[in-house]
Every structure is written in C-alpha cells, then in structure tokens.
C-alpha cells in the first residue's frame with residue numbers, strides 16, 4: 001500500500017537520525033504534504049502507529065504541514081493566482097501551469113536523548 005511505503009521510509013529516516021544524534025527516542029515528526037499528494041493524513045497516522053510499535057518512534061506525534069498549489073509561468077516563473085483566468089503568461093507569453101503540491105518529505109524530528117533517562 002501507498003501509506004505503508006511512506007511510513008517505512010519515514011521510519012528509515014528516523015532510525016538513521018537517531019543514530020546520528022545518539023538519541024533514543026523520537027517524540028515528534030513533522031511531515032510536509034503537498035495538496036496533490038494522494039494520501040490521507042489520518043490513514044498515514046494510523047498506519048504509522050502500527051509500524052512504529054516496538055521502534056524508537058512508537059508513540060511519536062505526527063504533524064502535517066500542507067502545501068498548496070500555485071500557478072506559475074513555465075517560462076519566466078511569474079506566479080499567478082489560482083483565480084486568475086489567464087492560461088498564457090501576460091509577461092512573456094509562456095504557458096501557465098500548476099506547480100508545487102506534490103511535495104512529501106520529512107521536515108523535522110524532535111528527539112529525546114538517552115541522557116534524560118538517568
């Protein structure tokens with residue numbers, strides 16, 4: 001499933017980051033999710049809960065940041081409002097296309113180090 005592979009890649013990054021920072025647990029994970037990314041934050045969260053069990057990410061809080069789409073000229077990159085009716089750039093005559101909204105990446109992790117346990 002789509003969500004499963006996303007969760008697996010998140011957990012991979014978590015594992016690597018914990019090793020790099022010598023931390024034992026992750027408490028919060030912030031994900032950036034574009035408007036066009038076909039995933040339900042709710043579905044991703046519940047999938048994450050299942051796969052995070054028994055890992056250092058168990059019980060971590062998932063935070064989603066949604067990115068909305070913009071319209072811009074493919075030629076000169078001038079930004080247009082979504083409500084604008086133009087299909088052709090008023091500056092250079094280039095094509096106006098949707099951009100952004102397909103992002104999916106891990107923005108930040110909040111870690112807990114092993115020192116706090118003792």
Ligand SMILES: [Zn+2]
Pocket residue numbers: 073074075076077078089090091092093094
């Ligand atoms: Zn243009």
